[in-house]
Structure formats: C-alpha cells, structure tokens
Amino acid sequence: MAHHEIDIKKENLHLGDLSGKIMTAGGVIAAIGILAMIVLSLITGGEKWAGVLGFAWLLNSTFIISIALGGLLFVFLQHLTRSGWSATVRRLAELTAITLPILGLVLLPVLFFMGSIYEWTHEREEISHYIGIKAAYLTTPFFILRAIIYVAVWSVLARFFYKTSLKQDQTEDWRLTLKMERVSPLATILWALTASFFAFDFIMSLDYHWFSTIFGVYFFAGSFMGFMAFLALVIIFLKKNGRASNVITTEHTHDVGKLLYTFIVFWAYIAFSQYMLIWYANVPEETSWYLRRQTEGWTIYGVILIFGHFLIPFFGLMSRWVKRNDKALAFWAGWMLVMHWIDLYWLIMPELGIGATSGLAFISICGAVGFSALFVTILAHVAKKPSLVALRDPRFQESLAFHNI
Amino acid sequence: MEEKKKAKPAKKPQLWGVMAEFETPQELIAAAEKVRLDGYKKFDAYTPFPVHGLDDAMGIRRTILPWLVLGAGITGCLTAIGLQWFTNTYDYPFLISGKPMFSLPANIPVAFELTVLFSASTAFFGMLALNLLPEWSFPAFKSERFRRASSDRFFIIIMARDARFNEKETTEFFELMDPLSIERIED
Secondary structure, eight states: OOOOOOOOGOOOOOTTTTHHHEEEEEEHHHHEEEEHHHHHHHHOOGGGGHHHHHHHHHHHHHHHHHHHHHHHHHHHHHHHHTTTGGGGTTHHHHHHHHHHHHHHHHHHHHHTTHHHHOOOGGHHHHHHHHOOHHHSEEEEEEHHHHHHHHHHHHHHHHHHHHHHHHHHHOOOOTTTHHHHHHHHHHHHHHHHHHHHHHHHHHHHGGSSSSOOTHHHHHHHHHHHHHHHHHHHHHHHHHTTTSTTTTTTHHHHHHHHHHHHHHHHHHHHHHHHHHHHHHHHHOOHHHHHHHTTTTSTHHHHHHHHHIIIEEEEEEEHHHHHHHHHHHHHHHHHHHHHHHHHHHHHHHHHHGGGOOOOHHHHHHHHHHHHHHHHHHHHHHHHHHHHSSOOSSSSSSSSSHHHHOOOO | OGGGSSSEEEEEEEEEEEEEESHHHHHHHHHHHHHHHTOOOOOOEEEOOOOHHHHHHHHOOOOOOHHHHHHHHHHHHHHHHHHHIIIIIIISHHHHHHHOOOOHHHHHHHHHHHHHHHHHHHHHHHHHHHEEEESSOOOGGGOGGGGGGGGTTTEEEEEEESOOOOOOHHHHHHHHTOSEEEEEEOO
16 A cells, blocks of 8 residues: 555655745734734724724734634644544644744733723723622733733643653653643643633623623634644645655545534534524623624624635535645635634624724734734744654554545 | 145255455455456455455445435425424414514524434435445355455455356456455355
C-alpha cells in the first residue's frame, strides 16, 4: 500500500523562511487594518467614538481568541478520545492554541474601554433595581479578575500540552502521551467553564438584562467550527508550500472537513434551540434581545446567518468529494470563517445602539482584516522553529496509515 | 397413493464457484487485481477485517447509498412539514399559545426528527438491501477452509454464473497465483 512508504526524512516539516515572509506581510496588513479601525472610529464615531472603537476591538479580539480557543479544545479532545487519525495535524492545533497567552494581551484595550462598552459599569442603580443578584456579579473589579483567570487557565493549559508534545519530539517518550491523556478530562472541563463564562462576560453582558443559559454552548459551537475552518486553510496552505505535504494526506483533510461540517450543523442546532424557546415562551425580557436583532437594519444579518452559516454550506459541504478536494474545501473553510465573524458581529454590534450602519460595518471589517493578520503573524512567529507535525507521537504511524472507507 | 409417497429426488448439487485461499492481505489484493483485469465480473473477496485498497483492486464502484439517504432526508423533512400543516392548519385548525397557525419555528423540531428518522432508516435498511442481505444460507459455508475467513485467511471466489467462468480454466488461472488452496464450491 503506497501510503505506507512515505519517506519522512525527505519531508519539509518546518515553516523556516516562510515564517519571516508571513510575518512581514502579516505585520504590515495588521498595522494598516488596526490603524484604519482606530482612525475611522475617532473620525466617524463623534461622541460615541470610544464605544465604536471599543466594540470593534471587542468583536475582532473575540474573533481571533475564539479560533485559538477552538484549537485548544481540539488538542484536549484528541487526547481525550485517544485519536489515532489526528496525530499528523495535532501539532498545528497546539501551535494555534499557544498564541492564547499573547492574545490575552489583545484583550487589554477592552478592559480599558469597559466603561464605554458595558452599560452595567455605570447604570448601577438600574441594574440593582431590576436584577439585583447580577449587580454582585457584574462589577468592574470582579470582571477584570475573571478575565485574568480565563486567560491564565488557557495559557497554562496551552503551554502544558505544547511543551509536553515538544518534549516528546526530543525524547520519543510514549509515556508523555499518557500524561497528556490523564490531564485532558480536567482540561476539557476547565475549557468548558472558562469559555462559557468568557462568552457570558464579554458578549452576553453587553445587554445585562438578557440571559440565555445556552449562550456558552453557542459560543463553543461557533468557536470550534471556526477553528476547524482555520485548520483546513492552514493545512492546505502548508501543503501548497511544500510543508508536510505527504504526511498530511487527503484522508486527514477529509476528516477535518467532516468535523467542520459537523459543527456547522451543531451550531445551527444550538442557535435554533436558543431561538425556539425564547420565541415560544415570548417573555418580553428574553425576546427583547431578538427584537433588537430584527429591527434597525439588523434583520439582514440574521437572514445571512440562517442561509450562509447553515443552509448553503449544509448542502455545499455535504458531498464527500468536496471535502477531499483542496480547492473546494478551502473555499468552504474561508466562507465559514467569514460567517463565524458575521455571527460574532450579529451578537455584539447591535448592543452599541447606533443601528446597522455601513460605516460601522466598514470599521469592523478593517479591524477584522487587521486582527486576522495579527493572529496569523503571531502564529507564524510561534511556528517558526518547532516541527509542524508531532513526529514522535506513538500514534503517528497509525495516523499515516489512516484511510477513510 | 403409493406413488405420491415417493421421495422427491434431492436436487443435484451444482457447481457454484471456485475458491482460492490466500495467506496475507497483500496476496489477496494482488490476486483480486488479476481476477478483475482478466475480465471476471462475478467474484467476491472475503476477509476477516476491512482491507484498505481492496475495493480499488476489485474495481468496486462507489455506492449510491448517500443519494438514497439524501432523498430520504428531504422526503422526511417535507413529510414532517406537510403533516404539521395538514393536521394543525388545514384539517383541524387549532390555536396554540397565540402563535400563528402555521409557523416554521414551531415545526422545525418535528421536521428535524423525521429527517433524521428517514435518513437513518434508509441508511440502515438500504445498506442491507444493497448488500442483498439478509441471506439465509451461503454456499461457501459448507467449506471447512472458508471458516478461517473470519479469523486469519483471505479468500476469493469466482462465481460459476460469471460469463467467463469455466471450471478448468478458472482453476488453472488461480493456480498461477500460487494460493494456499483451491476448492470447488457447490450450492
């Protein structure tokens, strides 16, 4: 069988000089994009410039953090399920996740602009009158403390799995895999808690009247979907540039495509579950959140999500050959990343209260380009030296021989 | 009455196919490829576990099952929406908690369930039907050797109903591949 005869020694498994090129281009685009976002917010924001800038910053930092968070969970899940197929692509997820300590710093301006972003920071009387118990939870010091805890937990976990996996590259010690497998259940639970509360705090509390217990799951569904799309793009980019091109096979991209597809459906399931209960119960304090998103020009975003985030890719990515064709998979992965961003836009921006203006959309898109470039730059920086595949993973041979039936 | 008691003559066993036994999956794949290239159509391979590359060697085309499942899924979805519209809006209009008589959000859970139900049953029963299962008896089960098809041996049987089949020639053809054994199978 041909796929057993890959000569690993001849494979280029390092980013090498490509890293510098990506960082140069990425750095320039990031600087232009983020600068444009800041300047345009200052010029067009008027009195609400701090709010516009804060919201745009929150949206785009959440976007890149959600993808890195998806990568972190992907690493846990491979160890949790003792997956053999993923041994060739797991390092890419580890590298994506190890950007989290740096991405935590990207959140700092959000804390700085808190007063302009979160109404609950100043409407103290209102908040204790309507929803007393939340007043104790939504306080500025406690919010900052929680933000530090989330980023700290992610950083420690990302570092542990990354460092242990790198150590295995050197020592070939299979017991390191067992060590990671033992930590993975606790890591997954910690991920679920921190990611949910991150979503509650940073996104859901924008409208402090509103609450949805499924909101954390919704954020998880979108984040994991976003990461699978990102991973597909990274793999296809690396293969195009002759990195690990025989190690990561069509079988692996096929499986990445399957997980991407799964989470497109899962996202829709969760999004609908949230919507249907609120629609059916029709309680004003719950429906107000959807009402805002069905007026003032926001309706179109909801329609884009129903079709673009679910129905169109549901049929577009359904077929087997689409997932096994690099170009087709790259198209849908790019499409889904855009949709993931629009999803976050739809969650965050209506709370700014200036309606769905095209200026706001343009500022946010400048930010999206800048932050995405920043994310890729950071990733290219951390991925410069280490091997792009976990070559000494005990399941590496199993992964090479993996074949979809 | 006496002549009626005469026992029916037992059906004369007929040649059903010729079976070759191999020791490794690699030999089996090589053999399957030769059988296919020689022009045989009605033959099958039997292995204790899934062997990667065997489908290609045998020239098996991809199944149409996914298309059947897609059709069933769409049918299930439309059935559910149609049923809910007919019962709740047309045949017996009934107002529930002030919602519209016909409204998609309320109908989606049932539509989802029926889509899954129709798709899953089609996948399961369609798989059985396309594999011509259940099959109550199988001629090769009479062979002692064939029992090892479920533990550690690999078999190819060329069926007698194949247009190219000729007992002598097919046996000689197998002999060239140097199998562990060759056996004629009767039904």
